[in-house]
Amino acid sequence: xxxxxxxxxxxxxxxxxxxxxxxxxxxxxxxxxxxxxxxxxxxxxxxxxxxxxxxxxxxxxxxxxxxxxxxxxxxxxxxxxxxxxxxxxxxxxxxxxxxxxxxxxxxxxxxxxxxxxxxxxxxxxxxxxxxxxxxxxxxxxxxxxxxxxxxxxxxxxxxxxxxxxxxxxxxxxxxxxxxxxxxxxxxxxxxxxxxxxxxxxxxxxxxxxxxxxxxxxxxxxxxxxxxxxxxxxxxxxxxxxxxxxxxxxxxxxxxxxxxxxxxxxxxxxxxxxxxxxxxxxxxxxxxxxxxxxxxxxxxxxxxxxxxxxxxxxxxxxxx
Amino acid sequence: xxxxxxxxxxxxxxxxxxxxxxxxxxxxxxxxxxxxxxxxxxxxxxxxxxxxxxxxxxxxxxxxxxxxxxxxxxxxxxxxxxxxxxxxxxxxxxxxxxxxxxxxxxxx
Numbered sequence: 001x002x003x004x005x006x007x008x009x010x011x012x013x014x015x016x017x018x019x020x021x022x023x024x025x026x027x028x029x030x031x032x033x034x035x036x037x038x039x040x041x042x043x044x045x046x047x048x049x050x051x052x053x054x055x056x057x058x059x060x061x062x063x064x065x066x067x068x069x070x071x072x073x074x075x076x077x078x079x080x081x082x083x084x085x086x087x088x089x090x091x092x093x094x095x096x097x098x099x100x101x102x103x104x105x106x107x108x109x110x111x112x113x114x115x116x117x118x119x120x121x122x123x124x125x126x127x128x129x130x131x132x133x134x135x136x137x138x139x140x141x142x143x144x145x146x147x148x149x150x151x152x153x154x155x156x157x158x159x160x161x162x163x164x165x166x167x168x169x170x171x172x173x174x175x176x177x178x179x180x181x182x183x184x185x186x187x188x189x190x191x192x193x194x195x196x197x198x199x200x201x202x203x204x205x206x207x208x209x210x211x212x213x214x215x216x217x218x219x220x221x222x223x224x225x226x227x228x229x230x231x232x233x234x235x236x237x238x239x240x241x242x243x244x245x246x247x248x249x250x251x252x253x254x255x256x257x258x259x260x261x262x263x264x265x266x267x268x269x270x271x272x273x274x275x276x277x278x279x280x281x282x283x284x285x286x287x288x289x290x291x292x293x294x295x296x297x298x299x300x301x302x303x304x305x306x307x308x309x310x311x312x313x314x315x316x317x318x319x
Numbered sequence: 320x321x322x323x324x325x326x327x328x329x330x331x332x333x334x335x336x337x338x339x340x341x342x343x344x345x346x347x348x349x350x351x352x353x354x355x356x357x358x359x360x361x362x363x364x365x366x367x368x369x370x371x372x373x374x375x376x377x378x379x380x381x382x383x384x385x386x387x388x389x390x391x392x393x394x395x396x397x398x399x400x401x402x403x404x405x406x407x408x409x410x411x412x413x414x415x416x417x418x419x420x421x422x423x424x425x426x427x
Contacts, residue, residue: 037414037415037416037418038354038357038358038361038413038414038415039354039412039413039414039415040354040394040396040411040412040413041412044354044357044413045357046353050353050354050357051353051354067353068353068356087415087416088415089415105415105417105418106416106417138394138411138412139393139394139397139409139411139412140391140393140394141393143393143394144412145352145353145354145394147351147352147353148352148353148354148355148394148395148396149393149394149395151349151351151380151381152380152387152392152393152394153393221391222391222393243393
């Protein structure tokens with residue numbers, strides 16, 4: 001079977017990838033979006049917003065909008081202009097040949113698609129604690145998705161680990177169900193935006209355990225507690241909770257590009273002069289190349305940049 | 320939803336899973352769960368393609384919280400594989416189709 005041939009393939013379907021899809025589709029480039037596969041760890045079609053509830057800071061939605069609904073609208077807009085989608089993960093790329101070759105989780109030994117230009121918008125996936133008990137109790141009190149699992153912790157005492165906006169959003173959401181939510185944070189202050197901090201501080205169900213890190217998730221069949229270590233004096237204590245929601249940040253999803261695209265020491269793709277990577281014809285946008293802002297609207301903006309950069313590059317190549 | 324997928328409630332669950340002539344894959348889900356929606360079409364495909372080997376059923380945890388409690392479901396989507404009413408395995412969290420098919424194959 002010969003591989004499908006395209007001018008542009010977009011890998012990833014969060015705000016960056018879908019904005020790139022809207023723009024390249026409107027440029028009649030017939031983009032193919034390799035959108036990813038279902039997952040519960042923020043690495044899925046639609047990206048991180050698929051696991052959130054209310055999005056209040058995306059311009060144009062003064063009343064706010066649910067994350068999954070926002071992404072459905074992004075997708076519908078891209079489809080309207082002719083973008084096509086394949087529900088698969090890219091498993092391997094060869095950027096040393098022209099056109100570039102991509103293999104996917106639904107394809108076989110041969111490349112599933114070859115493309116003259118490539119837009120990488122694979123985003124980032126949630127970090128896990130990496131402590132004993134976490135993997136074993138995943139789905140048994142340890143959760144990577146507050147919106148999925150909060151319901152099961154009605155009137156219970158639970159913990160959220162992390163101090164950023166995502167952690168505060170999860171903590172506030174979880175107060176709908178839980179009796180108490182303890183935010184466990186390794187520092188003495190939050191990274192979260194002021195508005196989220198104020199809401200969290202004002203919520204009577206939310207408590208804070210500062211300067212603490214999780215050493216172990218305790219419990220036989222389900223979570224019974226967290227063993228915490230105080231980072232200042234090393235003292236340990238057990239926090240009695242039945243749920244543990246982890247929101248300690250993300251890492252870029254760039255493993256499949258290792259050795260082919262230039263990255264920084266944390267795995268973020270390096271871009272210069274707009275969205276250009278070190279390989280001519282490969283462009284990157286969204287959280288996969290953004291270690292600073294990481295917002296839906298900045299991802300969308302950079303997706304537009306990558307689409308325009310790709311379109312102009314293809315034109316210069318003579319299409 | 321496909322005709323092949325039965326929606327079970329607390330009152331219909333036991334009879335269905337104990338009398339089924341094939342292993343039953345029960346999908347615990349809810350309307351507000353994004354990953355549950357993502358795997359719904361995958362499960363419909365599996366239900367059709369593998370109807371000789373398995374049956375797929377769904378339990379809405381909002382409407383049937385006692386079933387979720389009975390099987391210690393604390394995260395959705397959770398897929399519970401039952402044979403003659405006895406739980407054989409559980410798969411927690413959404414997955415792509417190929418991986419799901421592979422994981423289910425071990426219990427069929």
